[in-house]
Amino acid sequence: MSQKYEPINSLSSPRFTGVRTFMRLPHVRTEENIDFAVVGVPFDTGGTYAIGTRFGPEAVRSMSALLRPYNPALKIDIFEYCSGVDYGDFVVNPGYIEDSYQMIEVQLGKLLQHQVVPILIGGDHSVTLPHLRAIAAKYGKVSLVHFDSHGDTWDSYFGKKYTHGTVFRRAAEEGLVDPSRSIQIGLRGSLYGSEDLKEGENLGYRIITTDMLKQMSPDELREAIIQRVGDNRVFVSFDIDFLDPVYAPGTGTPEIGGFTTYEAQQFVRKLTGLNLVGFDLVEVLPDRDPARVTSLAAANIIYEFISLVAWNKREKGV
Amino acid sequence: MSQKYEPINSLSSPRFTGVRTFMRLPHVRTEENIDFAVVGVPFDTGGTYAIGTRFGPEAVRSMSALLRPYNPALKIDIFEYCSGVDYGDFVVNPGYIEDSYQMIEVQLGKLLQHQVVPILIGGDHSVTLPHLRAIAAKYGKVSLVHFDSHGDTWDSYFGKKYTHGTVFRRAAEEGLVDPSRSIQIGLRGSLYGSEDLKEGENLGYRIITTDMLKQMSPDELREAIIQRVGDNRVFVSFDIDFLDPVYAPGTGTPEIGGFTTYEAQQFVRKLTGLNLVGFDLVEVLPDRDPARVTSLAAANIIYEFISLVAWNKREKGV
Amino acid sequence: MSQKYEPINSLSSPRFTGVRTFMRLPHVRTEENIDFAVVGVPFDTGGTYAIGTRFGPEAVRSMSALLRPYNPALKIDIFEYCSGVDYGDFVVNPGYIEDSYQMIEVQLGKLLQHQVVPILIGGDHSVTLPHLRAIAAKYGKVSLVHFDSHGDTWDSYFGKKYTHGTVFRRAAEEGLVDPSRSIQIGLRGSLYGSEDLKEGENLGYRIITTDMLKQMSPDELREAIIQRVGDNRVFVSFDIDFLDPVYAPGTGTPEIGGFTTYEAQQFVRKLTGLNLVGFDLVEVLPDRDPARVTSLAAANIIYEFISLVAWNKREKGV
Amino acid sequence: MSQKYEPINSLSSPRFTGVRTFMRLPHVRTEENIDFAVVGVPFDTGGTYAIGTRFGPEAVRSMSALLRPYNPALKIDIFEYCSGVDYGDFVVNPGYIEDSYQMIEVQLGKLLQHQVVPILIGGDHSVTLPHLRAIAAKYGKVSLVHFDSHGDTWDSYFGKKYTHGTVFRRAAEEGLVDPSRSIQIGLRGSLYGSEDLKEGENLGYRIITTDMLKQMSPDELREAIIQRVGDNRVFVSFDIDFLDPVYAPGTGTPEIGGFTTYEAQQFVRKLTGLNLVGFDLVEVLPDRDPARVTSLAAANIIYEFISLVAWNKREKGV
Amino acid sequence: MSQKYEPINSLSSPRFTGVRTFMRLPHVRTEENIDFAVVGVPFDTGGTYAIGTRFGPEAVRSMSALLRPYNPALKIDIFEYCSGVDYGDFVVNPGYIEDSYQMIEVQLGKLLQHQVVPILIGGDHSVTLPHLRAIAAKYGKVSLVHFDSHGDTWDSYFGKKYTHGTVFRRAAEEGLVDPSRSIQIGLRGSLYGSEDLKEGENLGYRIITTDMLKQMSPDELREAIIQRVGDNRVFVSFDIDFLDPVYAPGTGTPEIGGFTTYEAQQFVRKLTGLNLVGFDLVEVLPDRDPARVTSLAAANIIYEFISLVAWNKREKGV
């Protein structure tokens, strides 16, 4: 790789300077010479309650200025092993879900053609469907590792198939993911009915609820994930409402009794070595995040995603 | 009228008690025995920038608890002359504009069948189209009195015909309003091009910009309106961004250099005696309204609408 | 029961629509055909520090829209077993404690006459005294299960007997509760003097401090409660400041070092099978809750109360 | 006067340093050697809607750090002509109005015995009654100059005589003020009935509504005031809701269509030369003042009060 | 000019998409082919009271997404006549004023070498000194048109010569501006002493206070400015606290009784045809701007600056 893209050095220019890009990466719309691209997907028409995640990418970029390039947990200097850019945002059509799905799929497809690992910032969870469509178009059916307080496997909302609460049923129906090699982690909260959880299982997903996970160590979670996904290609989808509402008040449908950022870090760091082909982090709603803790948490989770890409580069050369 | 619906008396129970309805009116889903109905239309899929006006009706109801039944400006004790309810909200389908338009039109039609004057709280400005469709279905083509910093007569946004920025072109095209007897008041702000204002005029609307209105007295505005609408049936649409952003920060596309609430009160009070068949107030976005001044202003503007209904009852018996 | 009252179905109309009632229950002021009634008690004159809990019921209702009818922790579909309404708020007289006490007691008495389980939303903790007066008038002396960071057993504040800090001394003195069969849970924070905790014990209460509870499992807490209350009738009073200030910043006298919502859920869910005759949740102060996590937590705790009512209906028929 | 009390010099120590006192005045509880004393009266039990003005004095002190000693409008270097302290707060008994009234009256009486001009920061408007009781005990019946969007001459709220909305009826009934030589300025907003405004006039007050004042120059207002009060002793009571809600969102019962701070400054500066014996500024509610503009405005209005004291010292020697 | 730089078209991609640059201009660090460059100068070490204007450029960029390319007040389609970029931020050294001054001067000098009109976003007002140093190095002594509630001509703060309150004394002393052909507009607020205003005049500046300006029309202000600056080269410095605190709460030292955004627009638009060589807008402090009205106002004022550049291009070819 002739050109290396890496963040501006924050010891030579203060972190509060400059146009806000993720982690102070260069904002270049290239697919060349990069291992990963951070991309905003500011689409929120799929939200069924509080709304405004179209400003999620802006807020996450803002707080990501605090990130530094060495990850002491994984003991890795990220940009020693990889190159990446802030690709900007995909264009979407607010108010029009199916149109936007097509637009997102096309734009993401262009990145995937170049083997770039996409790291996508929503937007509401409805965007994961076009993410998976593009991923499946490139790689075929993948495994899903899904952190969320909701399974998002309802059949429809108000008679409509495409919303942020129906994504993983659609993904299964469309053959984009292999539920039998996928896992949903962190489900909790009141339900519409007793069958809600079963629906995910009927589709074939393995479900680890919050109550179950509270009894597991990070290593046990890793074990459960690996048992499920093996060496399949993996797409990681992280809904920020996996976190407890005090760690992520800025989200559309918060559920109390969730996880801390410390726990989330431990869990995500256990994904090292998986065959990771893409990531998204969704449902950051800045207008309900007065202390900015949600976007700070999101920026840090994405940082772990990038670290995982670097780890794979170092350890596996891919 | 056998039954009279009026607010709870705030001198016998404190205004901070009770389930929040507009102005502490009874929440009854009736079309009988009422002159007006306050209705929420919490639909915001048409918004092209900041979003979340689906929580507008809740916020406006909350601040409306401060309202009292005697309007000293119009010298009228509202409920001496009329009866009204908080009808609740129309059901909508978030994320699906055309479906929601149909749902709104049907629900509003039911109220209009009973000669009730609807007082509708958005939601973004895209809801005015189904409002006008129902109005036109009942009354035929009406005059529009439209307070707004934007003309909302663009042809399309991102290739789409239905958004909050294209409503009054659609309304003209669909023959719902008679632009030659309608008026748009308060336009200002930077534009996409020099033709933006002309487009409204080409459709036939009369436009009074903010710069023009700043030079006019309330009486001159009344004169201009009456000259335009005569004794035609009139629908009043008030976008809260007619107000300056410090009076209405909680809105999706604020434009600086606008009007105070005092000015807005003077203008709206000059609509007495018009043949008023419906009202909406739109674009209140509570998540961007930390001091709640926007929803307070909105509640007070709606209060003037109700006062106008009462005025017409007293003076004209309708 | 001929009529069943249950929430609006949130899969047919979005949760952000409608006049805000608790959990989207019908707002009906009936004592018939219901097992429980959610009631606001917006009285805050008893507060000795930050104040404004009169807006607590409004805020809790707002966030309760997120609740769904099936409780997976207790594996119960609530409205299969019971019927309930949002009864609205009791009328109170702000600024006048003893008057308001009488008003609350009378209004609550009417509900209790019909065997309805009241689920009351404060207001400051001073309202628990009239709650207990009405309860004792109906059922005689009851057991108290009291979650709180403060014992509220001071004798007086500034020479006055009725404040939010003296309630449980008054309740004991008036013979409303049986301290020897009651328990206070979660006390912590700096004290006025070494005798503060002893005062509660001198009155006969069992006290489990935060430090003690941090070493106990939910089952151990259940054990301690059951040992104390047996099959006595039980009133549950939950002060939101039991939670840590980051989970409940919106309260009048926060104490750091408290509990998470996850812990609170575990504890409250252990109250199944007790002879529960009433509940209150107090001290939610919305003006100090910018991210709305406090009212979200409160809505969820109340949801557990309702679930306990349903559980008792299913398991015990009462 | 041997000792002069004046603010810390903000050119030698930054304004953000130090324990917050009003205008950086020394915090000394003395009645000697001072012309005026700024005193907090953090009592808010009289509030009938939003509440929390007990934190008003703290917030006003905080923003008052920005004030500098030379008033260019009145062309006066305040501390060249007078000496003053921040006296701290009066002790009150929250939740107990009549008790607190007695406490306030006694404490204020002590200051008045020494000819000190009290400059009192509420608290809700209910505190003006004990202020006037102490004033009348010292000086006899005085003239009232009252800036407010409400007349506060209702007879009772919820059957109670003492609230923030009944103060000026009580003051007239108790013979504390001479309504025939008093004036209420700025009334506006919706009313409970057509008689509301007349009630103030029936008591003998002259009322200048907002609508009237919008047509008057500051000099015309001065004329009207002087015509009314002559050389009588004058107490000035300024309710911050005289200002428009965007200038004072932090208040309990805001009314739209009000005045700017610029207008308020012009009006208050016209009080030069009156026989001023005391001032209060009330109804600052910091929890609803996210941008702190309300307390900034309040600090500046109080600054004008102090300037008036200095002006009288310079011009009249008293 | 072979290459034209202009904003992304907001009718083809929504304004909420993309990395935030000013007005959606391309972020290119070029000095070629541009007429103007918008540059952030996030330095705030010179602030003497509230601080944090280092985040000003980020906040102003964020709200500038709302701007559209046609200015109807000046009847100009900006990018028909000029080309411009968002140049990003200058590097500064927080905590070190004199170092940062040198850094800013050097970086700005590079732009000026290419005849680019710099449009600079502070930062506190201390940055105007290096701006003027670079300007004077390029063009010699210039005229200053300075909108501000403070003259910033104090000699020192706490013994130090370089702060945000001493800039225009330094600029005069260093011979960067010609005070006799310069003007300060909008001064108001309490002062340290009677000589404060005179100091500016002693330096040679003409001062138009807020009280004076409130009596002037925009045309009269234009007259006064032109009389002063003639055809001299002009640097415009706009301190956002020229606006009233409700229009600009997000600033370090707000002064009540100021101007509306409507007034500011009228005044700034009157600068057409002046020989404008640079602009700055300073003192936007986002952490005190909860409703974002300050940064919205700032973005719009800067928009007028850009419009003036375009106007000069169209009318004068420069």
Place this chain on the structure above:
Amino acid sequence: MSQKYEPINSLSSPRFTGVRTFMRLPHVRTEENIDFAVVGVPFDTGGTYAIGTRFGPEAVRSMSALLRPYNPALKIDIFEYCSGVDYGDFVVNPGYIEDSYQMIEVQLGKLLQHQVVPILIGGDHSVTLPHLRAIAAKYGKVSLVHFDSHGDTWDSYFGKKYTHGTVFRRAAEEGLVDPSRSIQIGLRGSLYGSEDLKEGENLGYRIITTDMLKQMSPDELREAIIQRVGDNRVFVSFDIDFLDPVYAPGTGTPEIGGFTTYEAQQFVRKLTGLNLVGFDLVEVLPDRDPARVTSLAAANIIYEFISLVAWNKREKGV
């Protein structure tokens, strides 16, 4: 000690009354008759990211009103054993680090001459350097117990030696602390490079990272600290960002995955019996603390510091 300084009794005057001093202690600038003095050090020029900790002392004082004099964890009635005052703030020179360092050192030295234990409230962490200079001037080289998410042992920021990120390298270099008998606790977060942690160790500090501490009991931490500091004189420096960002959002450089206030309380209470000669608590940034949890936490941590002073008085007579 003839004179005892202790807080105002909050059972006789409400905690919301009075000029805000720490814990309602008397504000007296004395060095006599006191065991400890709480002092604000509102200096924030050393901050490299978000800034505004100059308002930290004000905010901490405000929330400290909630504190009561008996500490049940240490079973000590603080003012039975010691006397203390709120000394006010040190004067500093904003924008000028080295000058301010000298000013702080001199002012602190005066307190230390009288054997007073200083309890200092920052300000950013850069102020710890002059704190240690004064301490070392009085006592010689001390042990440091340092709670922080950052080691603050970078060599320089942007070429400058004095910032909030370089303090403990400077302290070691200047011989103020003995790193070999000092300990840094709680380090975490992304780093500039792999050597960042090693640098602290190279200087001689023992480092306990967050990951390590999450596996330790409070007693094990005590063990580690005692092993390190023995009976050396100890200065305790507590950066509020030791806490997780949801417990302390109001800080300049938050790092997710941190500690709860409960954990912090347990750790700090384990410092009983150390030879404690001074404390500071730094980096509270009120403008980013909308729910005030950060300043509440800070006030409580400082309360533990005072309790430790009292404990030493009781147990050791010093």
